[in-house]
Amino acid sequence: MSDWERSSTARVLPPARPRKLAKVPFVELADGRLQGVVSSGSDIERVYVSSVAAGTYAYACRTNNNRPCGGARGGFCAHIRALIGEAVLQYGAERVARCLRVETGADGPTAPSLTADMTGARPLPAGGDTAASVFSRFLRQLAYLELAATTAPLPEMQWFPPTRAVA
Template sequence: MKQDDADLALGSTVQQVPPVHPRKLAKVPFLELSEGRLQGVVSSGSDIERVYVSSVSAGDHGLSCSTNNNRPCGGLGQGYSCKHIQALLAEAEKQFGAARVARYLSIETADGQPLFSGLHPTGAPSHAAEVFSSFLRHLAYLELPVSTDPLPELSWFPAGPVPA
């Protein structure tokens, strides 16, 4: 490989990791491992217009869950997680694999146990505004008409295939 090819291979592209298992997006339409947290948006089981913005911080397992209207989740308490955080963790296992999520969040569980059983939860400040903004930003791309024209906000991303 020539030096230019080696430099290009080490460039700013990030290889996409395919999901470990397919997942349905109706219950947890958005999740990510970012900012030292597992964070995402979880649909309400009772109100189609309500979503919960939930997060688990790495290391201290700080839990946060509130609605898109910044109302605290009634099921989240000191020392235990709500069903929204449990759903977020379950979907993260499908998307990224249990081992990767456990490593990222520093969770230790017995074999075959769900990730939430290894949490030692504490309270955490809400990051709902940032997480929900990120979710809305991702949704905006779905509303764009199909086109091959470049998107200005993605101009830093190299076009074309990465050489092998």
């Protein structure tokens, strides 16, 4: 058993390659989807919450004000393409392909080939969008960045509730 398996902390995988956070500040492979937050190219106060479902490649892209993206009609918009590109930088193309269940060619996946290989992509049906929960996790992550550096535990980051001594 290695040291990290005996410790009480989780192993953190380093990014496959460094990435710039200005365009896509938040990307995650979670809940059977690739999802994240993508900055608007035209309005500094607007971001888009984009996602692609594993296997079906159903996609969604909405603004932080819950308005649909104008470019996500009939295929992936620029925000979803940027999200896929940044996910490949963060997690590596093979891991993204595995998560999304994309069958790739013999040369191995790349961000453009992953996008091209997701044939049959279609918009998520009404009510299937998870933009609110993704945006909420992004805002929570931003709040942690504003905390002062400390070694004291954060109550909301503890996995188990405190136990009371039985008298």
